[in-house]
Each structure stands twice: as C-alpha cells, then as structure tokens.
Amino acid sequence: MTRLEKPALTAFVWLALLTMPWWMNAIGGYTELASRVLVLGLAAMALNFLLGYTGVLSFGHAAYFGLGAYGVGMMIKFVVPSTPLGMLVGVATGTVAAAVLGLLIVKLRGVYFAMVTIAFGQVFYFIAFRWNSVTGGDDGLTGWKRQALDLGFTQVDLLGNDRAFYYFLLFVFALAVGAMALILRSPFGRTLVAIRENERRARFLGIPVERHIWLSFVISCFFVSLAGTLYALLNNFVDPRALRWDQSGNFVIMAVLGGMRSFWGPLVGAAIFVVLQDYVSSHTENWMSFVGLFFVLVVLFFPRGVMGILARRRATDATKEGA
Amino acid sequence: MTQRTTGGVTRRTIIKAAAATAAAQVAGPFVISARGDTPVRIGLDNPLTGTYAALGKNELIGCQLAIEQINAKGGILSRQVELLSEDSTSGDAGTAVQKARKLIDRDNVNFLVGNVNSALALAMADVAAEKKVLMVVPGGHTDAVTGTSCHYNVFRVCNTTQMEANAVAPTLIKNAGKKWYYITPDYAFGHTLQAGLEKACAANGGSKIGADLTPLGTTDYSSYLIKAQAANPDVIIFLPQGDDMINAMKQAVQFGLDKRFHLAGAQQELEALEGLPPEARVGTWVFEWYWNQPNNPHVATFVSAIQKKTGKVPTARTWFGYAATWTCALAANNAKSLDTLKMAKTLSGMKLPPEVSLMPDQAYYREGQNQLLGDLFVGQAQAKGSTAEDLFKVSTIVKGPDAAGTLAETGCKMQWPA
Numbered sequence: 195m196t197r198l199e200k201p202a203l204t205a206f207v208w209l210a211l212l213t214m215p216w217w218m219n220a221i222g223g224y225t226e227l228a229s230r231v232l233v234l235g236l237a238a239m240a241l242n243f244l245l246g247y248t249g250v251l252s253f254g255h256a257a258y259f260g261l262g263a264y265g266v267g268m269m270i271k272f273v274v275p276s277t278p279l280g281m282l283v284g285v286a287t288g289t290v291a292a293a294v295l296g297l298l299i300v301k302l303r304g305v306y307f308a309m310v311t312i313a314f315g316q317v318f319y320f321i322a323f324r325w326n327s328v329t330g331g332d333d334g335l336t337g338w339k340r341q342a343l344d345l346g347f348t349q350v351d352l353l354g355n356d357r358a359f360y361y362f363l364l365f366v367f368a369l370a371v372g373a374m375a376l377i378l379r380s381p382f383g384r385t386l387v388a389i390r391e392n393e394r395r396a397r398f399l400g401i402p403v404e405r406h407i408w409l410s411f412v413i414s415c416f417f418v419s420l421a422g423t424l425y426a427l428l429n430n431f432v433d434p435r436a437l438r439w440d441q442s443g444n445f446v447i448m449a450v451l452g453g454m455r456s457f458w459g460p461l462v463g464a465a466i467f468v469v470l471q472d473y474v475s476s477h478t479e480n481w482m483s484f485v486g487l488f489f490v491l492v493v494l495f496f497p498r499g500v501m502g503i504l505a506r507r508r509a510t511d512a513t514k515e516g517a
Numbered sequence: 518m519t520q521r522t523t524g525g526v527t528r529r530t531i532i533k534a535a536a537a538t539a540a541a542q543v544a545g546p547f548v549i550s551a552r553g554d555t556p557v558r559i560g561l562d563n564p565l566t567g568t569y570a571a572l573g574k575n576e577l578i579g580c581q582l583a584i585e586q587i588n589a590k591g592g593i594l595s596r597q598v599e600l601l602s603e604d605s606t607s608g609d610a611g612t613a614v615q616k617a618r619k620l621i622d623r624d625n626v627n628f629l630v631g632n633v634n635s636a637l638a639l640a641m642a643d644v645a646a647e648k649k650v651l652m653v654v655p656g657g658h659t660d661a662v663t664g665t666s667c668h669y670n671v672f673r674v675c676n677t678t679q680m681e682a683n684a685v686a687p688t689l690i691k692n693a694g695k696k697w698y699y700i701t702p703d704y705a706f707g708h709t710l711q712a713g714l715e716k717a718c719a720a721n722g723g724s725k726i727g728a729d730l731t732p733l734g735t736t737d738y739s740s741y742l743i744k745a746q747a748a749n750p751d752v753i754i755f756l757p758q759g760d761d762m763i764n765a766m767k768q769a770v771q772f773g774l775d776k777r778f779h780l781a782g783a784q785q786e787l788e789a790l791e792g793l794p795p796e797a798r799v800g801t802w803v804f805e806w807y808w809n810q811p812n813n814p815h816v817a818t819f820v821s822a823i824q825k826k827t828g829k830v831p832t833a834r835t836w837f838g839y840a841a842t843w844t845c846a847l848a849a850n851n852a853k854s855l856d857t858l859k860m861a862k863t864l865s866g867m868k869l870p871p872e873v874s875l876m877p878d879q880a881y882y883r884e885g886q887n888q889l890l891g892d893l894f895v896g897q898a899q900a901k902g903s904t905a906e907d908l909f910k911v912s913t914i915v916k917g918p919d920a921a922g923t924l925a926e927t928g929c930k931m932q933w934p935a
Binding site: 219222223224225226227230323324326331332333334336337353354356425429430431433435436472475476479480481482 | 565566570603604608609610611614615616618619622623635636639640643647666703704705708732733
C-alpha cells in the first residue's frame with residue numbers, strides 16, 4: 195500500500211465536502227446536517243486512526259469527545275468568550291486525559307482494552323452527570339454560544355451564518371485530516387500498520403509496541419477531542435450523553451459501516467449514519483431498529499464496510515484486466 | 518496490477534452512479550415547492566421514545582385534535598395547517614436541538630412546539646430565540662423557561678414548578694404535617710420543583726429534614742426509601758415523573774411506607790396513576806388539568822372527542838398539546854399575520870377562549886413572562902372513582918394568579934426586539 199487512497203477519490207471527497215451546503219439543501223437536507231456529518235465524520239476518522247490503522251478497539255472515545263466539548267463550553271461560559279481559545283482548552287483537556295489514562299491501558303489487548311476504555315469513559319460520564327453545580331448535570335451546559343471569529347482584519351459571524359460556520363468546520367476538518375494523513379504516511383504511521391498486521395513480529399523487530407500504541411491512542415484522542423469541541427460549538431450546548439458509552443458505540447458503528455481499512459471510510463459511514471438517522475426518525479419512532487438492522491446487514495455481508503465494497507470491486511476488475 | 522489506460526464508461530462506473538442516485542433518493546425526503554402553496558406548518562419536537570414517550574404521545578394526540586379543529590374552522594389566515602412531528606428523544610438535547618433546526622431550516626415551520634423534558638425545552642428555546650420563530654412549550658415545567666431564561670417569542674402552557682409547589686403546600690401542611698423529606702429527580706425540573714416546595718413549605722411554617730437526588734431512569738428506589746424512612750418525616754415528597762414515579766411509588770407501597778407516612782408530591786399525572794397498581798394510588802398531589810370537571814360542557818365535548826380518537830380520556834398532557842396548538846392558531850389569526858413579533862405581542866396578555874381553556878377560570882398568558890395562568894387541581898389519588906379512569910379526587914381548585922407569585926419573583930427580564 196503506497197498511497198492511502200487514490201487521488202481521484204480524494205479529489206472527489208473534497209469536492210463533495212466543499213459543495214455540501216448546496217447539494218445537501220437541494221436533496222432535502224439542511225446546512226446543519228452537513229455540519230453534523232463533518233463533525234461526526236472527523237470523530238469516526240479519529241477513532242479509525244486507532245481502530246483501522248493500529249488495530250486496537252477503543253469503546254471509550256466518547257469520553258475524550260465529551261471532554262473536548264465540555265472544555266470549550268466551560269471556557270466560553272466561565273472564562274473567556276473566545277471560540278479558538280475555548281477549542282484549544284477543550285482539545286488540551288481531552289488529550290491530556292488520554293495521555294494519562296493511556297499509560298494505564300496500553301498493556302491490555304483486545305476485549306480487555308475495549309472494556310477498560312468503556313470503564314474510564316463511564317467515569318467521565320458519571321462525573322458530568324452528577325456534578326450539577328459545575329457541568330449542569332443532566333440538563334447539560336447551557337447559557338453559552340459560539341463566538342464570532344476575530345481574524346484581525348475582519349470578523350466572521352459563526353453564530354448567525356450557517357454557511358460561514360460550515361466552512362469554518364470544513365477548514366478545521368481539513369487541517370485535522372491533512373495532519374492525520376501525514377502521520378499515517380510517515381514511518382511512524384507505517385509502524386502502526388505493522389503492529390496491526392503482526393504485533394509479535396513488530397516486537398521482534400525491536401519496535402517499542404506499547405509506546406507506539408500509546409502514541410496512537412493519544413493522537414487519536416487528540417483528533418476526537420477536536421471533533422468534540424466542534425460538536426459543542428455546533429449545538430451551542432453540551433450534555434453528558436456526549437460522553438456516554440453509546441456515543442462511543444456510535445463512532446465504532448460509523449467506522450465499521452464506512453469501512454475501517456479505508457481512510458475516508460469512517461466519513462462515509464458517518465454520513466450514512468447521520469442522514470439515515472435524520473431521515474428515518476422523521477418517519478417512525480422506531481428509527482433505531484432500522485439503523486441497527488442496516489448495521490447488522492453491513493457487518494454480515496460487507497464486513498469491510500461500504501468502502502470495502504468499492505475496493506473489492508476495483509480489485510476484481512483489476513485482476514480481470516490484468517489477466 | 519496493470520494500469521488501465523482505456524477511457525470510457527465501465528460497468529463499475531455505472532453501478533457507482535446507480536448507487537449514488539439511489540442514495541440521493543434516500544437522503545432527499547422532501548423537495549420543497551413554491552412557498553405560497555405551502556400550508557402553515559407547526560413543528561412538534563417532542564419525545565416519542567424513552568421515559569417520556571407516553572407523555573409525548575398524549576401531547577401529540579392533543580395537537581392532532583387541535584389541528585383537525587383549526588382546519589375545520591378555516592385554518593390559519595385561511596391557509597390549511599399541517600403538523601410535522603419529530604422525535605426529540607426523552608433526554609438527548611443534541612437530538613432535540615438538531616430536530617428543532619431541521620424543522621425551522623428545512624421544513625420552514627411557522628411555529629415550534631415542545632418539549633416534555635425541561636432541559637430539552639430550554640435548549641430548544643435558545644434555538645427558537647436565535648431563529649426568531651414563535652415557540653410554545655406545552656409541558657416542560659422548569660421555572661427558567663418563563664423565568665430567568667424567558668424570551669419574548671417563547672410561551673408556555675403548563676405551570677411553572679413554583680406554581681405547583683405553591684398550590685399544594687398549604688393543603689399538605691394542614692393535612693399531613695410540617696416535616697418533609699424529598700425524593701427528587703436530578704435534573705432541571707426536579708431541582709426547581711424541590712426548591713419551590715422548600716420555599717412554599719417554609720412560608721407555611723414547615724421544614725425540610727432531608728433530600729435525595731435520584732438520576733433520571735432510576736429503577737431501584739429502595740436505598741432512598743430506607744433513608745427517608747430513617748429520617749422519620751411527616752411527609753415523603755415524591756418528585757420523579759413518568760416511569761420513575763411509578764417505580765418509586767410501587768416500591769414505597771411495597772415497603773409499607775404509606776401506612777406510616779403521608780406520601781405526597783407536587784406534580785402528578787394520569788399516565789403515572791394508570792401505571793400504578795390500585796393500592797399504590799395514594800397521596801396528595803397537583804393535577805394541572807383533569808378530565809372529570811362536572812358542569813363544564815366544553816370539557817365534556819373535548820373529552821368525548823378524544824375518547825372517540827383514542828378510546829381513553831384525555832390527560833393533562835393531551836390538553837397541553839391541544840392548548841399549545843390552538844395558541845399558535847389564535848396568535849396568528851388574532852394578529853392577522855405570521856410575523857413572530859406581531860404574534861408574540863398579540864399573545865402576551867391574551868385570554869384563551871373557554872373551549873380551549875377548558876377549566877373553571879379562563880386561562881391567560883401573563884404579560885412580561887409569557888406564562889399561561891390557569892387553575893390547578895389539588896386533591897388525592899384514589900384506587901377507584903366513578904369510572905375506571907377516574908383516579909383522582911379534586912379537593913381544591915387553586916387559581917393560577919394566586920399560585921404564580923409576582924412577576925419580579927419569576928426572575929424574567931423580558932427583552933423585546935426594537
């Protein structure tokens with residue numbers, strides 16, 4: 195694997211993202227739905243950094259997602275009304291927490307790793323849920339709003355202008371995804387894939403496996419807490435459900451749905467998940483059953499997700515033409 | 518792997534295009550046609566799943582009946598009215614906010630109605646204020662909605678928690694005793710309801726001897742009940758709602774607490790009493806609306822209309838939904854406009870007509886707070902009444918203005934746009 199994805203596909207994804215507010219409205223969506231796709235897509239891609247490229251399943255990423263969200267919310271509400279500063283604090287909170295907790299869990303593998311990440315995630319959930327005076331408890335953190343972005347020469351109104359906020363999100367998303375792709379292309383990224391493919395062999399080659407997994411966990415949590423800050427800004431609101439295990443589960447579903455061996459897979463998965471949820475829940479109160487059914491079908495018949503279907507087709511075609 | 522050099526359309530491309538087209542069909546539920554043809558739209562963003570599903574569905578039924586009546590009487594500004602209902606979930610404010618934006622941005626609703634959960638109602642009110650859409654809260658009780666977080670375009674049908682507390686406190690002190698122990702759900706509604714009761718209790722010479730906060734969705738109340746029992750109060754106050762209320766009361770009666778203490782609370786609903794076994798239908802409570810109002814022909818008409826629709830009597834929730842939807846229609850028709858500011862000005866101070874108000878005194882929206890002030894029904898839960906659905910015996914009717922306190926006490930500083 196010399197490239198992450200074909201350049202044509204990458205170009206197509208960016209074109210689609212750049213024009214999303216237009217076609218989303220045209221096909222019956224709305225700008226905020228496009229924004230949600232971006233934010234949850236970033237979160238799922240961040241999880242996939244660990245799941246798809248390092249081969250470690252975390253079921254507690256919502257904790258860092260939520261920490262980012264609470265970080266930005268509390269910063270804007272209690273300290274300084276500044277969007278970028280709030281995001282900085284949110285991301286720092288999530289990343290530091292991940293760095294500390296990561297040390298405790300990197301030695302675990304497989305289902306044990308997943309269980310312990312859930313456990314730590316629930317710790318944060320219950321803190322946010324019960325600590326009413328600070329976090330607002332079950333009511334969530336209200337009474338704050340994302341602030342206009344001061345660029346020095348001009349002000350960008352993020353609150354009133356949906357499109358401006360979408361492109362702000364897209365800008366942050368692009369930086370994050372670009373950084374993620376660079377890391378994955380670096381020797382460090384290759385080493386992670388080596389660990390995923392054969393951990394014992396990597397260890398015999400002298401790779402400090404635990405340190406690499408820890409780093410991968412921290413990087414992944416850095417990006418997921420960034421997504422968390424964006425999610426909070428999107429809703430102008432944070433509630434403890436952003437930290438709960440079912441939110442972590444949703445990220446895993448998005449990654450698996452889209453295809454966890456593909457760089458863009460989780461974004462596709464997030465788009466399908468968000469649009470499906472939005473669409474089906476308008477028509478029936480049992481929308482969760484449909485999302486669940488769809489997930490089961492994908493896992494049963496297309497274990498590599500939606501992007502896996504496309505990739506497999508490409509591979510068969512290539513073999514045919516090669517012969 | 519050889520590089521393919523030939524151009525042209527391959528089978529794969531066609532399949533991809535077909536898949537993309539199919540996906541676009543799924544993603545595009547509505548294509549909005551010209552605005553002039555569209556009916557007036559009321560967007561209901563309320564729980565249909567989770568703890569509050571039963572309450573949300575009853576509000577929905579009330580809304581539907583109101584829509585039928587409004588359309589039969591000529592609609593809003595001679596246009597037909599359409600109800601769009603979205604599931605907000607019972608506790609996920611992120612979803613509730615998303616659905617509110619969806620209704621406003623995509624479906625261009627003229628009115629937003631919701632939510633049963635107070636926290637979600639507050640979050641939605643922020644969206645309504647931001648988007649300048651007239652919003653009516655049918656059944657989210659926390660004080661802030663028409664108190665510290667009030668907005669000129671957000672109106673509320675159900676009572677504030679403080680009003681419920683003020684209504685029940687004097688009866689409870691007189692009949693049951695002065696030492697109260699609270700079992701309170703741990704979110705906005707519970708907190709303000711307990712605070713309101715503490716205030717009303719102290720004003721009537723009572724005192725609080727203990728309290729426990731229980732998370733939403735608690736199923737096992739035994740540890741809280743044991744603590745309450747040990748504190749030896751005169752009254753144990755139950756503030757959870759929905760399924761939580763059913764679990765708490767059932768367990769309290771299993772423990773035999775009803776024999777030793779007076780069990781009571783502020784807000785009680787027919788949905789919860791129906792869910793309880795007959796022996797657990799005990800205690801002093803407030804109903805915000807009750808279907809059994811003898812000698813009120815309007816109420817009788819409403820009850821039979823709902824019975825025809827569902828086979829059951831309406832609950833307070835049904836009435837909330839009904840009154841909230843009618844409020845939208847009355848606002849637009851009286852203001853002769855769908856402009857939010859004009860409708861809000863018309864609504865503030867407006868009396869609901871008797872066929873909508875459906876209580877002994879005509880309810881009205883208090884100016885400066887946008888809170889509906891109607892009657893509150895204080896009384897006792899009963900195992901069996903005149904009919905199988907008559908589970909509450911009204912002993913006192915408290916007038917809304919008497920329970921509401923002064924405008925300054927509500928904490929609402931109404932800001933009208935210039």
